[in-house]
């Protein structure tokens with residue numbers, strides 16, 4: 798009887814553990830944060846367009862402009878304004894990077910309200926990792942800027958992270 802219970806428990810854990818987050822965790826903890834590298838690839842154009850449509854479905858406009866800025870004139874690759882319902886992406890990026898940044902920004906739309914800024918970044922980047930399934934090195938580099946928050950989010954909010962990814966992938 799005990800063996801059956803243990804087997805069922807193990808099966809439950811194997812099926813429901815957030816493996817994609819677990820897989821990236823050691824790298825995030827031991828990587829030194831550094832500047833992100835851009836990709837020149839455009840083969841995920843249609844994935845980006847599909848995700849863009851999903852963001853529009855969420856009630857947001859998506860625009861591409863050269864070097865969007867935030868706050869004190871800091872250039873960023875993407876920015877989401879939840880009050881204005883806008884997502885702006887750097888038009889200098891190729892489509893694979895646009896997909897990456899779109900998924901990060903879309904995750905901000907879906908993130909729980911109570912997260913602080915660093916937790917929000919860890920949340921959004923975790924979702925982006927699950928949605929894009931590539932740019933591994935860049936996700937690791939970005940997440941390593943907020944190691945503690947990433948760990949915290951992985952443990953306390955992995956269900957919300959997976960839910961947000963499922964919404965964006967229309968699963």
Ligand SMILES: [Zn+2]
Pocket residue numbers: 901905917918921
């Ligand atoms: Zn962000």
